[in-house]
Amino acid sequence: MAKFFVVGDATVDQMYFVDALPEAGGEVTAFRALMEPGGAGGTIATALGRLGHDVQIATRVGTGPFSDLALRNVRASGVDTSLIQTDDKHQTSSVTILITPDTQRTMISAVGASRYLDSARLDPRQVRERDALVMSAYSLVGGPQREYAVQALAYAADAGATTFVDMGSGAVNALQGRLMPLLRGVDYVLMNEKELFTLTGETSISDAVSGLRAQGIHQVVVKVGEMGSIVVTPHLTELVDSMEVDDVVDSTGAGDYYTATFAHAVLDGYDLLEAAWRGNVAGALNTTRVGAQRAVIDLQTLERHAAHVDVGAA
Secondary structure, three states: OOEEEEEOOOEEEEEEEOOOOOOOOOOOOOOEEEEEEEOHHHHHHHHHHHOOOEEEEEOEEOOOHHHHHHOHHHHHOOOEOOOOEEOOOOOOOEEEEEEOOOOOEEEEEEOHHHHHOOHHHOOHHHHHOOOEEEEEHHHHOOHHHHHHHHHHHHHHHHHOOEEEEEOOHHHHHHHHHHHHHHHOOOOEEEEEHHHHHHHHOOOOHHHHHHHHHHOOOOOEEEEOHHHEEEEEEOOEEEEEEOOOOOOOOOOOOHHHHHHHHHHHHHHOOOOHHHHHHHHHHHHHHHOOOOOOOOOOOOHHHHHHHHOOOOOOOO
8 A cells, every 4th residue: 555645724614514504693403413533634535544544643732532533534544643643722723614405514614723733733745755746736725834835846856756735715716827837746636626716717618728828737637527527638638427326415525535536546556537436426525424534444345336337548
């Protein structure tokens, strides 16, 4: 199995299931509420660990019970936590999520300790000894964490490690034009359709992808929800169909499961269409459980659901 270095937030997700969002100044009652481990970094690292990989995560948390909850599944999945920093001034990052019956999510993020990830504690060898770097673009938004993330990308590129950067709506909105130069040289950039249009200013996938190519970004994966995902390279543009599941209850973490599983499959030697299919499978299975990390997908489970489907060859 491969050695992964993951950079991204580990958070506590405060989840409220409501019949409808409140109007400004209004109030609604949640029919279900819970707190779960979340964050792109924590979820990607957890998913990779469950798939059997050697995973290190670089993140920063506060003290107290929130940090224990944020890292519960990271630790349980065997991820190396030696690079996690503890902050006694800032609380563990958290996300408040309002989920309506159509599974749409409205989120309020409190970045907390993760934004203060100290780049002075990043040793180049920590990255260069890894086969791949998987990073959430939220790590590039600002604060010391941004410097840490930029340095980690540079170290990975110097070492020839395979690099994956996963977008996020908040990161794209915050960085806008400043994000594109940071993505040049990244092996695989992953995003959803909305993020693609926001990043490029285009309104069609073909025009948006052309814009990314003009900026030097050549291998892109676009997650298109129930349709699946689109793999784009200089030689290929192809939709990989989704896996249908019954009883979708929550899409929190589905995109992160996709990214982790796509990276797993690429490093495991699958072609890009097969990797995208496995990403679709993991993302779909994730939506059948409440919470970003509750769906436990090990290698046997993934391959059982992914088997017997011919998705072509890249």
